[in-house]
Amino acid sequence: xxxxxxxxxxxxxxxxxxxxxxxxxxxxxxxxxxxxxxxxxxxxxxxxxxxxxxxxxxxxxxxxxxxxxxxxxxxxxxxxxxxxxxxxxxxxxxxxxxxxxxxxxxxxxxxxxxxxxxxxxxxxxxxxxxxxxxxxxxxxxxxxxxxxxxxxxxxxxxxxxxxxxxxxxxxxxxxxxxxxxxxxxxxxxxxxxxxxxxxxxxxxxxxxxxxxxxxxxxxxxxxxxxxxxxxxxxxxxxxxxxxxxxxxxxxxxxxxxxxxxxxxxxxxxxxxxxxxxxxxxxxxxxxxxxxxxxxxxxxxxxxxxxxxxxxxxxxxxxxxxxxxxxxxxxxxxxxxxxxxxxxxxxxxxxxxxxxxxxxxxxxxxxxxxxxxxxxxxxxxxxxxxxxxxxxxxxxxxxxxxxxxxxxxxxxxxxxxxxxxxxxxxxxxxxxxxxxxxxxxxxxxxxxxxxxx
Numbered sequence: 380x381x382x383x384x385x386x387x388x389x390x391x392x393x394x395x396x397x398x399x400x401x402x403x404x405x406x407x408x409x410x411x412x413x414x415x416x417x418x419x420x421x422x423x424x425x426x427x428x429x430x431x432x433x434x435x436x437x438x439x440x441x442x443x444x445x446x447x448x449x450x451x452x453x454x455x456x457x458x459x460x461x462x463x464x465x466x467x468x469x470x471x472x473x474x475x476x477x478x479x480x481x482x483x484x485x486x487x488x489x490x491x492x493x494x495x496x497x498x499x500x501x502x503x504x505x506x507x508x509x510x511x512x513x514x515x516x517x518x519x520x521x522x523x524x525x526x527x528x529x530x531x532x533x534x535x536x537x538x539x540x541x542x543x544x545x546x547x548x549x550x551x552x553x554x555x556x557x558x559x560x561x562x563x564x565x566x567x568x569x570x571x572x573x574x575x576x577x578x579x580x581x582x583x584x585x586x587x588x589x590x591x592x593x594x595x596x597x598x599x600x601x602x603x604x605x606x607x608x609x610x611x612x613x614x615x616x617x618x619x620x621x622x623x624x625x626x627x628x629x630x631x632x633x634x635x636x637x638x639x640x641x642x643x644x645x646x647x648x649x650x651x652x653x654x655x656x657x658x659x660x661x662x663x664x665x666x667x668x669x670x671x672x673x674x675x676x677x678x679x680x681x682x683x684x685x686x687x688x689x690x691x692x693x694x695x696x697x698x699x700x701x702x703x704x705x706x707x708x709x710x711x712x713x714x715x716x717x718x719x720x721x722x723x724x725x726x727x728x729x730x731x732x733x734x735x736x737x738x739x740x741x742x743x744x745x746x747x748x749x750x751x752x753x754x755x756x757x758x759x760x761x762x763x764x765x766x767x768x769x770x771x772x773x774x775x776x777x778x779x780x781x782x783x784x785x786x787x788x789x790x791x792x793x794x795x796x797x798x799x800x801x802x803x804x805x806x807x808x809x810x811x812x813x814x815x816x817x818x819x820x821x822x823x824x825x826x827x828x829x830x831x
Contacts, residue, residue, distance in 0.1 A: 420571055433580075
């Protein structure tokens with residue numbers, strides 16, 4: 380491999396964890412707060428417990444595949460190496476759904492919130508400005524993104540501290556309701572919790588994105604799996620805690636101004652107009668951080684597919700010689716994100732849900748095939764770590780599949796059909812294998828390079 384097509388290894392475990400948390404957006408619990416609270420009959424924290432359990436198994440599977448294949452590309456690379464290039468292509472195509480549409484979703488939310496705060500400036504202006512700034516930062520390098528993430532995640536952390544303090548001050552004056560009711564109180568059912576959990580999978584997009592940085596991480600086989608598990612655990616516990624505090628402050632679902640405005644109602648009751656304004660600022664900062672992280676991730680997925688020749692190599696498979704970033708992919712994703720000017724939140728969320736569960740499901744299966752079948756390691760320990768754990772992860776993901784909406788399936792299957800047509804053209808009716816780059820350790824693990 381040409382040295383100019385190698386990433387710089389500048390990320391340690393703390394930076395990887397920060398990247399994952401920025402991608403997930405700690406305040407994302409309030410994005411679907413009212414929707415899932417309503418769907419679960421007031422048991423959002425319980426639904427988050429179920430989602431976290433499912434995601435921990437899948438996060439472990441991602442970590443095991445990073446050990447086997449420490450390359451950029453995430454589920455696309457793992458599937459290609461394990462199940463072959465045809466299946467790998469379709470997995471990568473599905474993965475593009477959640478990676479491409481997540482930055483778009485963030486830009487859309489940024490426009491909505493900032494237009495509400497400053498009605499004189501239309502949403503499209505905020506969207507375009509955000510896309511230009513985020514795209515520029517991603518072209519300049521992952522270190523620049525990491526530094527910005529530290530500031531933006533810090534802003535969300537400051538808000539969380541103020542929110543929790545305000546909430547408990549309010550509870551001290553008004554009295555504390557049942558501490559366990561938000562988890563399994565009256566009206567809780569497994570089916571309603573599962574329906575909420577299927578929606579909440581969106582909250583955990585971020586642990587898998589860490590795997591796209593395998594070629595920019597120091598000691599990827601150790602740092603990436605560790606960061607994936609820690610981000611999943613930290614993020615899940617934070618989501619549960621914030622949802623629980625919110626339900627204690629505002630336990631009566633019938634008093635929400637509207638399902639979509641539920642988070643604002645909670646903030647107003649806990650801390651008045653000040654907390655509502657602080658929430659808006661912190662939430663927009665979180666969306667900005669997530670947009671940076673998600674755009675960086677999808678550009679690396681496109682780079683991996685371009686490097687393999689599945690997508691045009693001259694366009695996607697080269698790094699910028701100055702910044703050592705997949706600049707062309709970053710710019711293209713920024714251009715596609717302009718669709719945020721016309722797309723709806725419902726459609727974007729539907730496409731993200733489908734792509735995420737495809738990736739999660741197939742990575743769990745890849746662990747089983749790689750370690751138990753291809754490597755032939757069927758010791759007791761391996762059967763537990765590489766058989767039982769990913770199997771449970773796959774079953775839980777399959778269960779969440781049953782709770783997806785008809786719109787999600789329609790959009791997702793249509794996207795897959797388009798990918799299949801492209802694959803048939805690329806392989807001349809499956810008579811040829813899609814191009815694949817045979818990576819070796821020397822290709823992706825050059826001497827460590829520092830970045831000024």
